[in-house]
Structure formats: structure tokens, C-alpha cells
Amino acid sequence: MLFIGFYIAxxxxxxxxALAAGRRNMDWFGVCLIACVTALGGGTARDILLNHYPxxxxxxxxxxxxxxxxxxxxxxxxxxxxxxxxPFLLLDAxxxxxxxIIGCNIGIESGVHPIIVIVAGMxxxxxxxILRDVLCNDIPLVFQGELYATVSIVTGVVYYLxxxxxxxxxxxxxxSMAVGFxxxxxxxAFKWEMPRFVYDREMRK
Amino acid sequence: MLFIGFYIAxxxxxxxxALAAGRRNMDWFGVCLIACVTALGGGTARDILLNHYPxxxxxxxxxxxxxxxxxxxxxxxxxxxxxxxxPFLLLDAxxxxxxxIIGCNIGIESGVHPIIVIVAGMxxxxxxxILRDVLCNDIPLVFQGELYATVSIVTGVVYYLxxxxxxxxxxxxxxSMAVGFxxxxxxxAFKWEMPRFVYDREMRK
Amino acid sequence: MLFIGFYIAxxxxxxxxALAAGRRNMDWFGVCLIACVTALGGGTARDILLNHYPxxxxxxxxxxxxxxxxxxxxxxxxxxxxxxxxPFLLLDAxxxxxxxIIGCNIGIESGVHPIIVIVAGMxxxxxxxILRDVLCNDIPLVFQGELYATVSIVTGVVYYLxxxxxxxxxxxxxxSMAVGFxxxxxxxAFKWEMPRFVYDREMRK
Numbered sequence: 001m002l003f004i005g006f007y008i009a010x011x012x013x014x015x016x017x018a019l020a021a022g023r024r025n026m027d028w029f030g031v032c033l034i035a036c037v038t039a040l041g042g043g044t045a046r047d048i049l050l051n052h053y054p055x056x057x058x059x060x061x062x063x064x065x066x067x068x069x070x071x072x073x074x075x076x077x078x079x080x081x082x083x084x085x086x087p088f089l090l091l092d093a094x095x096x097x098x099x100x101i102i103g104c105n106i107g108i109e110s111g112v113h114p115i116i117v118i119v120a121g122m123x124x125x126x127x128x129x130i131l132r133d134v135l136c137n138d139i140p141l142v143f144q145g146e147l148y149a150t151v152s153i154v155t156g157v158v159y160y161l162x163x164x165x166x167x168x169x170x171x172x173x174x175x176s177m178a179v180g181f182x183x184x185x186x187x188x189a190f191k192w193e194m195p196r197f198v199y200d201r202e203m204r205k
Numbered sequence: 206m207l208f209i210g211f212y213i214a215x216x217x218x219x220x221x222x223a224l225a226a227g228r229r230n231m232d233w234f235g236v237c238l239i240a241c242v243t244a245l246g247g248g249t250a251r252d253i254l255l256n257h258y259p260x261x262x263x264x265x266x267x268x269x270x271x272x273x274x275x276x277x278x279x280x281x282x283x284x285x286x287x288x289x290x291x292p293f294l295l296l297d298a299x300x301x302x303x304x305x306i307i308g309c310n311i312g313i314e315s316g317v318h319p320i321i322v323i324v325a326g327m328x329x330x331x332x333x334x335i336l337r338d339v340l341c342n343d344i345p346l347v348f349q350g351e352l353y354a355t356v357s358i359v360t361g362v363v364y365y366l367x368x369x370x371x372x373x374x375x376x377x378x379x380x381s382m383a384v385g386f387x388x389x390x391x392x393x394a395f396k397w398e399m400p401r402f403v404y405d406r407e408m409r410k
Numbered sequence: 411m412l413f414i415g416f417y418i419a420x421x422x423x424x425x426x427x428a429l430a431a432g433r434r435n436m437d438w439f440g441v442c443l444i445a446c447v448t449a450l451g452g453g454t455a456r457d458i459l460l461n462h463y464p465x466x467x468x469x470x471x472x473x474x475x476x477x478x479x480x481x482x483x484x485x486x487x488x489x490x491x492x493x494x495x496x497p498f499l500l501l502d503a504x505x506x507x508x509x510x511i512i513g514c515n516i517g518i519e520s521g522v523h524p525i526i527v528i529v530a531g532m533x534x535x536x537x538x539x540i541l542r543d544v545l546c547n548d549i550p551l552v553f554q555g556e557l558y559a560t561v562s563i564v565t566g567v568v569y570y571l572x573x574x575x576x577x578x579x580x581x582x583x584x585x586s587m588a589v590g591f592x593x594x595x596x597x598x599a600f601k602w603e604m605p606r607f608v609y610d611r612e613m614r615k
Binding site for chain 3: 049138
Binding site: 022029053 | 253254255256317318320321324335339342343344345348349351354355398399400401402403404
């Protein structure tokens with residue numbers, strides 16, 4: 001199930017990234033590259049930080065073709081894709097939860113401290129979007145108040161605590177998704193936001 | 206020949222990067238750092254992604270001195286350098302092709318999948334410029350329609366297919382350069398461009 | 411002493427980073443992430459470039475809690491913190507020197523060339539601030555004329571040459587701090603600046 005979820009998630013990430021690149025009038029190559037970075041950047045960052053080689057897409061390069069294919073299809077179907085706002089938000093929420101669980105699994109495999117397991121899940125879930133925003137020259141969206149990283153942390157904590165308590169992995173995957181996915185959807189529906197830190201005095205070093 | 210090409214290429218990259226930094230009024234240290242990142246960032250990114258250590262400049266730190274020297278010389282000779290637009294474009298085209306071939310070689314050495322060999326060549330060729338643009342707070346140039354990454358991919362594919370077909374390495378280096386270099390120069394001369402994906406509806410997550 | 415200095419330095423870095431994030435109206439999560447990247451990004455970049463694993467914060471995740479705690483405290487105490495401009499500048503100067511010495515030690519341990527030892531110190535000292543500025547969508551401060559990287563290089567050179575000359579490590583730590591710290595403070599007090607390279611002709615590739 002995680003396996004299928006992973007492919008759905010990178011496809012959805014690739015498509016929303018392609019729209020972001022289109023809004024910047026990038027060329028087709030730029031669209032593919034932004035799609036790859038967004039869909040695979042989280043896992044890549046996690047693996048570099050944990051020294052977990054080979055990287056997913058180096059071992060299985062067909063995911064690069066899948067992501068570029070999804071990005072190019074988005075160019076062809078931009079008018080249709082743009083109307084599917086809610087389906088994409090749902091797929092993105094699914095991706096966030098699936099990526100988080102996969103990241104936690106890699107963390108557990110690597111034998112790191114529980115805090116780092118949660119961090120590995122969070123990096124997998126959110127880092128691709130941060131790289132997308134840096135390459136598109138935006139301040140990353142994920143810092144602007146949306147309940148996104150928080151959902152990833154909650155999902156990771158539930159998943160890890162469940163495993164520690166002896167619940168079977170398959171069941172914990174379902175439970176964590178059943179916690180994280182509706183949490184993200186409700187955050188979107190009810191516009192739940194993190195409090196912001198607004199500070200406008202100048203204290204430049 | 207690749208060896209000489211490599212030194213010519215990093216020197217040329219360092220000098221164009223220094224001009225980019227000068228346009229942002231950076232200080233001398235910033236100029237050197239942007240030059241290092243542009244000239245050596247592609248190879249560094251490739252080696253980190255393929256887990257191929259030690260990095261080129263860690264093993265041979267004199268390339269850092271060469272790059273910083275070229276950058277500082279550019280400051281001194283800015284008026285002259287700025288007039289040499291076409292020589293620099295040609296050196297940059299040479300660098301793109303040389304970097305790509307070197308990157309493909311590292312990929313082949315590391316025993317990765319053919320797709321990743323091409324990707325390793327492309328990352329070596331274009332990633333330095335992307336890092337330069339991110340540090341200078343621009344949307345990377347390489348996404349803005351120029352036939353740059355495409356030249357790198359074509360060069361890498363020709364090189365790899367030739368090697369697989371049993372053509373000797375030295376001959377394939379010459380053949381790939383004879384394909385990639387004029388392709389880039391013609392793209393510049395005739396202003397060939399990748400199609401862009403222009404999309405201006407709002408669909409922010 | 412380095413040990414204590416390290417904790418003081420990451421706390422101070424976390425607090426100034428939190429103020430930078432607040433100036434961008436980031437949410438609490440963004441504030442914590444910017445604080446982590448600023449305080450720990452230099453050491454992380456150095457360890458990735460030198461293939462020196464596990465990373466500091468992966469091995470000892472409590473530093474993440476310390477950094478996030480310092481960032482959240484800054485939100486609560488923003489009014490007071492903002493008045494402490496000089497104490498923070500002094501702590502930041504201390505951090506720069508301490509980070510540099512720690513980075514040089516890691517470089518020496520890894521058995522790299524002396525030039526790379528100095529570079530490892532410098533990356534540890536300045537890279538966190540560069541990442542902060544990229545994520546906040548600024549051109550990195552460190553390229554804008556302040557004597558910051560230069561202080562790091564001078565400190566590293568003094569430290570390394572001293573060790574090579576056979577001076578005991580503990581004494582060299584004190585001597586390097588006694589050189590680097592006042593140098594940075596004087597640079598701030600007297601507004602010493604690196605010369606800039608101002609170049610406004612267009613020569614875009």
C-alpha cells in the first residue's frame with residue numbers, strides 16, 4: 001500500500017510542481033527539473049543527511065521518467081489539471097502522509113534516535129516543496145502558516161509510538177494515515193493556521 | 206584533452222560567475238565564493254548524489270586557488286573581460302560539453318544505470334549555474350528557455366551510446382565534443398529556444 | 411571550553427535567526443526550521459562535503475531541541491531580545507570563532523589538505539548564515555561587504571599554523587579566539603568593510 005501510495009504521491013507532486021513552474025514561464029526542461037526536485041527532493045535530502053545510499057532514484061531511475069512524464073502531461077493538460085484543485089489537494093495530503101511514513105521507516109532502518117526518526121519523516125514529507133520554492137525564488141510556502149509540517153510531525157509521532165508499542169507495521173501504516181490524512185484535510189477545509197511570529201523592528205547584524 | 210578542457214572550463218566559469226557577482230555589488234569574498242560554487246558546484250552535487258568521495262576540490266585543493274585567482278583577475282580586468290562576450294560564450298560552451306563528459310565518466314565508474322550516467326553528466330554540466338543563480342537570488346537561467354541542459358543531455362547520450370557500441374574512449378570524447386559544442390554554439394547564434402510552459406491561473410496549495 | 415562555546419554559539423545563532431524569520435512573518439514552525447538551519451547548517455554542510463558521518467545533530471538530537479527552544483523563547487521575548495543588539499553581536503562573533511575552530515578540528519581529523527582545513531573551518535563558521543538568507547529569499551549578507559568570512563579565515567590560519575608549530579591544542583584555542591574575536595568586534599565597531607566589485611554592464615550568457 002505504501003508502495004502504491006508512493007507512486008501516486010510523486011505523480012501528484014510532479015503535477016503541482018509543473019503548474020508552479022508554468023506560473024514562472026519556465027521552459028519544458030525547467031518544468032521537468034522542478035518536478036523531479038519537488039517529488040524526489042525530500043527523500044534525497046533525507047538520504048544524504050542519514051548517509052543512506054544509493055538514493056532512491058539512482059537505484060531505480062524509472063521514477064525520474066515517471067516524474068518527467070507526469071510533468072509533461074501536465075503541460076499538455078494544463079486547462080483540465082487546473083480545474084482539479086481539490087483532487088490535487090487530497091493527493092498532496094495523501095503524499096505528505098505517505099512520504100512521512102516512508103521517511104520514518106528509513107530512519108528506523110538506519111538505527112537513529114527516535115527524534116531523528118520523526119525528523120527523517122518530516123524532511124521526506126516537506127523538503128521537496130521547500131526546494132521547489134527556493135528554485136522558484138519564493139519564500140517557502142511551508143513557513144507561511146499552513147498546518148503542513150505539523151501534520152507530518154503528528155503522523156510520524158503516532159507511527160513511531162505505535163511501532164514501539166508493538167502494533168504490527170501494516171496496521172500502524174493504516175492508523176497513521178487515518179490520523180494524518182484527515183488532519184491535513186481538515187486544516188485545509190477549516191483554514192487552520194500556525195501562529196506567526198511577526199516582528200518588524202530592524203536588528204540586522 | 207579532457208584534463209586541459211577541465212581547467213579551461215573552470216577558469217571560464219569562474220570569470221563569468223565573477224561578473225554575475227559584480228552585477229550584484231558583492232564584495233571580493235562573495236565574488237570568490239560565487240566563482241567556486243559556479244565552477245565546482247556541478248561536480249560537487251554529482252559526487253554527493255552518487256556518494257563518490259573525496260570531492261574533486263577536497264582531493265586537489267589547488268583548483269580552489271585557480272578559481273579564486275581567476276575571479277580576482279576578473280575584478281581587475283572587468284573592463285576588458287566584459288568586451289569578450291563571444292570568447293566567453295564559446296569557452297562556456299566548451300565547458301558545458303567537457304563537464305558533461307567528465308560527469309558521464311564518473312557515472313560509468315560508479316556502475317550506475319545508463320539513465321543516471323546521463324543525469325550525472327547533466328548535473329555536472331548545469332548545476333553550478335543553478336547554484337549561482339540561487340545565491341544571486343535569481344530564477345535559474347537554465348530554466349528560461351535556452352538550449353543548455355538539452356545540449357548536455359544530447360552530448361551525454363552520444364558519448365554513452367558510442368562507448369557501449371565499442372568505440373574507443375578517446376575517439377568518443379572527440380566525437381561528443383564535435384556534436385555538443387557546435388550544437389550549443391548554433392543554439393546561441395540562431396537563438397534556438399525550448400518551448401515554455403506559460404500558465405498564469407492561480408492554483409496555490 | 412569549545413564545548414561550552416559551541417552551545418552558547420548555537421543558542422545565539424538560533425535567536426538571531428528567529429528574529430530574521432519573524433521579520434518575514436513566518437509561522438512558529440518556520441521560525442524553528444530557520445533557527446536549526448542557521449545554527450547547524452554550517453556543520454552539516456561541512457560534514458556532507460567531507461563525508462564525515464553521522465552528522466552532529468543526528469548523533470546528538472538534543473541540540474535540535476535546544477535550538478528550537480531558543481527560537482521559541484525568542485518569540486516570547488522578542489521585545490527584550492531586540493534591545494540586546496550588542497550582546498548578540500558579541501555572541502555571534504564568539505560563535506563565528508568557535509565554529510571555525512571546531513570546523514578546523516574536524517578537517518584535521520579527516521586528514522585533508524591544509525587548505526581544506528581552513529575551508530572546513532570557514533564553511534562551519536559562515537554557511538549557516540548563507541542558508542538562512544537563501545531561505546529568507548535574500549542575497550546572502552556575508553557577500554555584502556562585512557568582514558565576516560575573512561575573520562573566519564584568519565582565525566583558521568592562526569589556529570592551524572599554531573598547531574603545526576607544535577603549540578598545544580588548548581593554548582591554540584585560546585590564542586585563536588584572542589585573535590578572531592577582537593578582530594570581528596573591531597570590524598563591527600569601526601565598520602571595516604571588504605572592497606566590493608561593482609559592475610553594472612550587462613553580459614548575460
